[in-house]
Amino acid sequence: MRPISAAASVDLRGVQVVLTDMDDTLTFDGKLSAETYDALERLEAAGVRVIPVTAAPAGWCDQMVRMWPVTAVIGENGGFCFSREGTSVTRRFWSTPDMLEAAQSRLADMARTIMKKHPELTLSDDQPFRRTSLALARPEDRATARAVLREFEARGASATANSLWVIAWFGGYNKVTAVRKFLPAITGLDIDLDRDRLLFVGDSANDAPMFAHMPKSVGVSTVTRHLADIPHPPTWVTKGAGGAGFVEVADAILANRPDAPAKALPARSAESH
Template identity: 50%
Template sequence: MARMWPVDGVIGENGGFFFRRQPQGHGLERHFWHSLADQESTRDRLKEIADIVRTKFGTARLAEDQPFRLTSLAFAQPDTPTDVAAIVAALREAGANVTVNNLWILAWLGNYDKLAMSRRILSAHYNLDIDRDPQQVLYAGDSTNDAPMFAFFRHSVGVSTVVRYLAEIPKPPNWITEGPGGAGFVEIADAVIAARSGS
């Protein structure tokens, strides 16, 4: 996404990293929440936690893209809420932070989330202090792992699929689109363009 999309940068894996395409060419600037010294031990511990969970729950299945994840674990959601809750509990017992989105049970190590990394990156790379000027940001999301962002930003939007998770989000987004996913994002973009043009 950081290489191919028309965006300035991408915060990934619930705040574990920030990638930005270099001004010239297709190289990437890579910034991680954890220091270089801590990254290897963090990955090793995540692997240990994954093995613990898979041993405890024979049906626990890592996401197909887990080999490409750099800072987190992702388990496919089981069929029943009880099994989801059991895996979440096991991950927390092992010392991981956990959230659930519309596809995965996500786990990571470290005192961060999307909001903490956004605060760091917007300050360091875009000279924006969101604690002083939060209204400069419009945030869109779709599930429970977006809860910190919905709670912080006044201009928060959930695409329509977020309604499945509203009972689990302490402060819901201030607006919800009619369409899901990309269609919802187009609604958001159209609203911003219309506001800028005064129409």
């Protein structure tokens, strides 16, 4: 990994959309700083769209897309995308309503079984606000976290861990496939064909698919704690942790913006549910 400060101007000047993890990437120790929020506003003012791609629950994502200077939020590791046009919020889900209901039942059964086997585990305190996933508070012991992931997968679920949770879901998607599904409707861009116009920022193991897929990827400094679980590390790394690292990324992008406005992206749909 190279420092983001060493990124060439040519690598950053064409970035039109920043895809970013949230927990411990935009935030740090559970807090969003004024400096990080200001960085989001500065990117938006410069015409750079920001889309959090996060494991955070639907309840948090609804608040973020309504009140933050972001274009959309892809939540629960890809289970849905909430986007905003004016005051209207469009909600798109990976699964149909029937599939989602069946998945919720399977996740509840799985939680009871695994928590009975591992009584030290607890549900995440945001589980009531989730629509598509099961999240357990991440055990401090890395070996226990990995054992839980294996148990999720043995029951047919997709599973990953981040700095806060051990997460399971049904549907076979991840952050990359969710961006592939939802991004064109929001921006008109394609995660495979337009990678030179996209940049991803993350910090932990559940960001591994994005680090592997995105040539322009940045890990905030705490990514170094998780490299054992990230087969393909990010291209660049920041000095700062969490939101301070994201501010470094925003500053680097904005410092390398061309004088002329970037080519306008297609207008977002005003469709709402």
